[in-house]
Amino acid sequence: MSLEFNIEKKLEGTRARAGVIKTRNGEIKTPSFVVVGTKATVKALSPEEVKELGGQVVLANTYHLYLEPGHELVKKAGGLHKFMKWDGPTMTDSGGFQAFSLGAAYGKGISKLLKKPARTTVQSGGDDQPEDTGKQDSPALAKITEDGVSFKSHLDGSEHFFTPEKSIQIQQAIGADIIFSFDECTSPLASHEYQKEALERTHRWTKRSLEEHQKGNTGQALFGIVQGGRFDDLRTQSAEFMAKLPFDGFGIGGSFEKEDIDKAVGLVNDILPEDKPRHLLGIGEPEDLFNGIEQGIDTFDCVAPTRVARNGQLYSRDGKFNILNAKYKDDFSPIDSECGCFTCKNYTRAYLAHLFRAKELYGLRLASIHNLYFIVNLVHSIRDSILDGTFKEYKKEFLTRYDK
Amino acid sequence: MSLEFNIEKKLEGTRARAGVIKTRNGEIKTPSFVVVGTKATVKALSPEEVKELGGQVVLANTYHLYLEPGHELVKKAGGLHKFMKWDGPTMTDSGGFQAFSLGAAYGKGISKLLKKPARTTVQSGGDDQPEDTGKQDSPALAKITEDGVSFKSHLDGSEHFFTPEKSIQIQQAIGADIIFSFDECTSPLASHEYQKEALERTHRWTKRSLEEHQKGNTGQALFGIVQGGRFDDLRTQSAEFMAKLPFDGFGIGGSFEKEDIDKAVGLVNDILPEDKPRHLLGIGEPEDLFNGIEQGIDTFDCVAPTRVARNGQLYSRDGKFNILNAKYKDDFSPIDSECGCFTCKNYTRAYLAHLFRAKELYGLRLASIHNLYFIVNLVHSIRDSILDGTFKEYKKEFLTRYDK
Numbered sequence: 181m182s183l184e185f186n187i188e189k190k191l192e193g194t195r196a197r198a199g200v201i202k203t204r205n206g207e208i209k210t211p212s213f214v215v216v217g218t219k220a221t222v223k224a225l226s227p228e229e230v231k232e233l234g235g236q237v238v239l240a241n242t243y244h245l246y247l248e249p250g251h252e253l254v255k256k257a258g259g260l261h262k263f264m265k266w267d268g269p270t271m272t273d274s275g276g277f278q279a280f281s282l283g284a285a286y287g288k289g290i291s292k293l294l295k296k297p298a299r300t301t302v303q304s305g306g307d308d309q310p311e312d313t314g315k316q317d318s319p320a321l322a323k324i325t326e327d328g329v330s331f332k333s334h335l336d337g338s339e340h341f342f343t344p345e346k347s348i349q350i351q352q353a354i355g356a357d358i359i360f361s362f363d364e365c366t367s368p369l370a371s372h373e374y375q376k377e378a379l380e381r382t383h384r385w386t387k388r389s390l391e392e393h394q395k396g397n398t399g400q401a402l403f404g405i406v407q408g409g410r411f412d413d414l415r416t417q418s419a420e421f422m423a424k425l426p427f428d429g430f431g432i433g434g435s436f437e438k439e440d441i442d443k444a445v446g447l448v449n450d451i452l453p454e455d456k457p458r459h460l461l462g463i464g465e466p467e468d469l470f471n472g473i474e475q476g477i478d479t480f481d482c483v484a485p486t487r488v489a490r491n492g493q494l495y496s497r498d499g500k501f502n503i504l505n506a507k508y509k510d511d512f513s514p515i516d517s518e519c520g521c522f523t524c525k526n527y528t529r530a531y532l533a534h535l536f537r538a539k540e541l542y543g544l545r546l547a548s549i550h551n552l553y554f555i556v557n558l559v560h561s562i563r564d565s566i567l568d569g570t571f572k573e574y575k576k577e578f579l580t581r582y583d584k
Numbered sequence: 585m586s587l588e589f590n591i592e593k594k595l596e597g598t599r600a601r602a603g604v605i606k607t608r609n610g611e612i613k614t615p616s617f618v619v620v621g622t623k624a625t626v627k628a629l630s631p632e633e634v635k636e637l638g639g640q641v642v643l644a645n646t647y648h649l650y651l652e653p654g655h656e657l658v659k660k661a662g663g664l665h666k667f668m669k670w671d672g673p674t675m676t677d678s679g680g681f682q683a684f685s686l687g688a689a690y691g692k693g694i695s696k697l698l699k700k701p702a703r704t705t706v707q708s709g710g711d712d713q714p715e716d717t718g719k720q721d722s723p724a725l726a727k728i729t730e731d732g733v734s735f736k737s738h739l740d741g742s743e744h745f746f747t748p749e750k751s752i753q754i755q756q757a758i759g760a761d762i763i764f765s766f767d768e769c770t771s772p773l774a775s776h777e778y779q780k781e782a783l784e785r786t787h788r789w790t791k792r793s794l795e796e797h798q799k800g801n802t803g804q805a806l807f808g809i810v811q812g813g814r815f816d817d818l819r820t821q822s823a824e825f826m827a828k829l830p831f832d833g834f835g836i837g838g839s840f841e842k843e844d845i846d847k848a849v850g851l852v853n854d855i856l857p858e859d860k861p862r863h864l865l866g867i868g869e870p871e872d873l874f875n876g877i878e879q880g881i882d883t884f885d886c887v888a889p890t891r892v893a894r895n896g897q898l899y900s901r902d903g904k905f906n907i908l909n910a911k912y913k914d915d916f917s918p919i920d921s922e923c924g925c926f927t928c929k930n931y932t933r934a935y936l937a938h939l940f941r942a943k944e945l946y947g948l949r950l951a952s953i954h955n956l957y958f959i960v961n962l963v964h965s966i967r968d969s970i971l972d973g974t975f976k977e978y979k980k981e982f983l984t985r986y987d988k
Binding site: 526545 | 624629653660667916937942944948
């Protein structure tokens with residue numbers, strides 16, 4: 181068995197469903213937020229803490245682990261689970277996104293992320309410095325060929341070449357339970373013409389990924405990634421293409437804005453087979469989670485909760501706030517009085533404010549625990565609301581208060 | 585009761601003893617290594633981790649907490665224990681050392697620490713950047729008067745004035761179980777003439793500390809600090825002075841080299857009352873711990889275990905090594921195969937090497953846990969060897985292997 185997916189309940193009048201994904205390393209109750217552990221570590225946290233805060237599954241980044249410490253070393257260590265001591269389900273992305281963004285391959289002088297609206301979602305980045313947008317305006321060094329993509333390491337400038345086969349081989353060496361097919365991640369600003377060309381190449385790469393996977397598969401599940409940018413016809417074409425292939429599940433890639441999630445995700449999910457899980461790559465803000473789930477998404481991953489935590493941005497039922505704001509210096513209440521996380525049960529905003537001002541490492545941990553708990557458990561609650569049929573009310577109630 | 589000290593066993597032919605210090609917040613089995621939590625946090629660690637690794641008592645730094653977040657805020661938070669969620673015994677130092685070293689008060693152009701021998705011990709610093717030696721060569725800004733010492737904050741250059749009374753008041757606000765009298769921390773290179781002058785001032789400050797403490801004491805124990813630099817006559821004079829005052833225990837301050845620990849500490853401890861605990865400030869290397877205990881020391885504090893951990897320096901039974909050394913990249917053994925710490929039970933050197941290369945926060949935590957476990961439990965083992973009379977053999981066996 182590579183993967184089993186059972187839908188427990190579909191919510192009438194929406195595409196939302198609650199289910200369970202069974203992997204060889206345990207279950208994922210869906211919808212679920214996947215915790216990002218870029219370099220085989222969830223930044224600042226122990227696996228025990230990730231489990232305690234409700235994390236069910238960890239996603240590591242193929243690009244990062246390939247460069248450091250190297251996938252062969254991870255394999256020698258006994259694979260990702262053993263190396264990082266996470267015994268639950270794991271995923272790796274295909275490495276495509278980072279090769280195009282962090283690696284200096286994406287050289288068209290345009291950003292992969294829409295920078296305009298502040299709330300544009302963070303793509304399936306990998307939770308690491310430099311920020312994903314860091315190198316996107318660097319001079320053209322890209323070589324995208326039919327065979328694959330060449331890129332320079334963001335660490336030392338060394339040259340590398342990823343093909344679909346190579347991506348799968350690396351992911352096999354790393355050994356996660358769920359892996360992704362290799363895709364070209366296009367800019368949301370790219371023209372229809374370029375998107376179409378890239379999409380067709382991605383489809384050819386997808387087939388090669390699948391073939392490579394089938395050759396050497398030792399029990400990993402493979403997800404195919406639907407692309408197509410912001411064009412309905414391309415999204416449709418891509419979903420139809422993927423739906424016919426024997427994947428264990430699907431990823432939906434590319435950049436989104438709020439409207440896209442409602443529209444493109446629903447469009448794609450109406451085409452994808454209903455009985456397979458769907459992962460929305462790089463999405464993690466509360467409103468997007470509600471909308472994604474409503475449109476039939478089962479799992480999400482996003483670096484936002486931990487990344488913003490390290491900048492002092494904390495989630496609360498009343499919205500996000502920055503702990504460095506002077507007013508929290510002598511605020512002896514928890515971050516969120518309704519939160520049940522380790523941080524909120526033990527520490528005050530004043531203590532967090534002190535740790536952040538003093539640049540203390542423990543502050544980064546406590547903030548990360550809180551933010552991840554908040555988002556992971558928000559998705560758990562959404563799951564519960566699907567099961568008991570109160571999704572619509574819960575969504576309205578939560579977002580009204582959160583966005584007020 | 586501010587403090588009780590019971591000696592369980594004295595080791596014949598040495599000054600070593602094993603005992604128990606009872607504070608209002610629990611017991612400290614001695615000899616014991618005190619974990620440094622400079623700014624009301626043991627860098628990178630949770631209180632639960634400190635407890636799990638065997639830590640019994642945490643020492644925070646008065647100077648640091650006075651500047652950030654401010655002692656009044658700590659008081660408002662319910663005191664140090666509540667603020668940082670450490671429910672065991674706590675100590676604060678007097679703030680004198682940092683006012684003289686980190687603060688720009690020590691302006692004689694000479695270093696407080698002997699820099700020559702690499703193994704010179706790290707003084708009771710406070711585990712914080714900038715390193716303690718950082719500002720000691722800065723231009724003279726000192727104003728040591730009979731009343732106290734003025735200094736500039738290393739954080740923002742603001743001016744401050746510490747008197748013995750102020751030091752005690754700050755320590756009362758912070759609320760640790762054991763506090764220290766205010767002293768002038770002299771350079772080990774200072775002349776006999778200056779050391780004598782400073783010592784006599786320290787003695788006057790000591791009396792004022794004691795008086796201030798007695799005025800407003802709410803159950804804290806006060807330790808007087810013996811100074812006197814590297815001069816036997818001054819050490820004797822200081823110990824005799826302190827011995828007569830009604831302190832709950834004693835600190836031995838100043839810089840030491842290996843020989844000093846054998847000589848000066850023994851000299852001082854023969855004069856101090858035997859039935860009160862003695863704390864050696866800022867000492868933490870294995871050999872110094874053995875020697876200090878042999879000369880009658882009950883407790884030690886030192887930033888070294890956590891500070892060097894953050895640079896990748898790890899303790900092992902076979903000596904210290906740096907995890908960044910290339911040979912550990914694919915070493916799948918634990919840091920120390922005989923170590924029972926969380927890090928060694930769960931992770932390989934290869935994983936640690938990866939985390940340090942990738943500058944991952946979790947690496948700092950794992951290294952700190954290991955080093956503190958190593959040192960804390962070394963002192964526990966020394967205690968056991970006093971109780972069962974095998975101290976001499978244990979010392980020889982341990983140091984032979986460690987220094988080989």
